[in-house]
Amino acid sequence: MRRTLIKHVLVSDAIGEPVKVAGWVRTRRDSKGGFSFVELNDGSSFSGLQVIVPGELENYESEVLNVTIGSAVAIEGQLVESPGKGQRVEVHATKVTVFGLADPDDYPLQKKRISFEKLRDIAHLRPRTNTFGAVARVRNALAYATHKFYQERDFLYVHAPMITSSDAEGAGEMFRVTTLDPAAPPRLDGAVDYAQDFFGKPTFLTVSGQLSAETYASAMDRVYTFGPTFRAENSNTRRHLAEFWMIEPEVAFADLSDNADLAEEYIRYMFQFVLEQCPEDLAFFDKWVQEGLLDRLNALATSEFRRITYGEAIQALEQADTSFEFPVHWGADLQSEHERYLTEVVFAQPVIVVDYPKDIKAFYMRRNDDGKTVAAMDVLLPGVGEIVGGSQREERHDVLLESIREKGLPEEEYWWYLDLRRFGTVPHAGFGLGFGRMVQFTTGMQNIRDVIPFPRTPNSADF
RNA sequence: UCCGGGGUAGCUCAAUCGGCAGAGCAACGGACUGUUAAUCCGCAGGUUGGGAGUUCAAGUCUCCCCCCCGGAGCCA
Structure with missing residues (x-):
């Protein structure tokens, strides 16, 4: 049967x-x-x-x-x-x-509620609990929604490499990839001789698929990556993992406004999809994990996001009758407390902040005509803060080269990236969305370690 | 990495001024005619994260180490 x-x-x-x-x-x-x-x-x-x-x-x-x-x-x-x-x-x-059978003397799960912290110690059994079963289904639904959204819009799914020889992607500390014996690496003039390593040079786990995505957008028009990325930062927070999944769309012939439209549409689409696919799971989260979750998701599934410039954000923060730990002034990066204040207090809705000062943003972001700002954008959600970071990319070869030099980056490593601007360059834009943070926001789960099956954090790579 | 809070029974927690280490739930044994986190009775359960020290006596005080949580920084 x-x-x-x-x-x-x-x-x-x-x-x-x-x-x-x-x-x-x-x-x-x-x-x-x-x-x-x-x-x-x-x-x-x-x-x-x-x-x-x-x-x-x-x-x-x-x-x-x-x-x-x-x-x-x-x-x-x-x-x-x-x-x-x-x-x-x-x-x-x-x-x-x-x-x-599961001998109840030894089986660690019980009908009674067990703390999330304890369940992390038995991550191989926690999908058998209500909460983690529901998280797994919601995470799956959001991944499905992602592919559905981009495929329906004729985006091409591109697999970015996970091993890279570039140590200058500019997004944080990297994990080294090597087959050399750490106790006795081959040496040349005292230094480790990476010419004898597997790839013949130093290699690392990628921190972003963006640069790869840009090359494919410069041929296939609109693409997205969806894969694991790695950061060796010693971050101990409820919003960071050493290994996390990111979605990075990249679109040719698009500017920052198109980019913001895409991000907004994509995020709304995910809320709509998961509300439709996982009503029972969301009802559980609404009741036991975060009260008011369903109301908020329903509102977000249809509401527009507020768009402001960095300059307007600074103004709003300067007028706030709250005292911040970090001072607010034009030129300073927005801190977590500032982002939260904007999206939770000032506007009480998702906010897209655009046009940041060039000195606090990455080299590849397109320089605006004012000479002071770049075409960058961050999407801020109440409760999680920054969920998307993106920009229109600098497509002018001379301006990009100047940026690389200004930031003191190794010019020779970017020869292929500069080539994209030498041959058939095109205005293009893209962003990265932290998938785990999206699952956090959708489920109301407080800790990002509880929305991925096997979290990797400093001092923890079990299972 | 910095600041703060923690680590006690399988789980969630208590233990006053340093003075016999406890409760609820789970489990186990029993009772109960359809239950929903069942209920009731009974029984059992401990190297108090690890190490050193002070003391007649340490879960409690001191020092070192490990781990967890929250916030910050870094960022997605």
């Missing part, structure tokens, strides 16, 4: 028909009536399926009564309307196959 996923059984109308399901037991409650209730979850939906196991089954005493939370079983039986409260249908078992 063919197995049906529980999410399909729960909405099935085939009352009286035979059905087969399998999954992991959440609870078993025995009745004096000589039968047991078994709640089964297979990860396909938030809700589990209630199974009634009659005492007459031949393995009832020998096996079923040993089934506890965490056990893996398959059930064959009949779908019936449930006389009890709390579920529409249930299954009356005619056969129970026990694949694996």
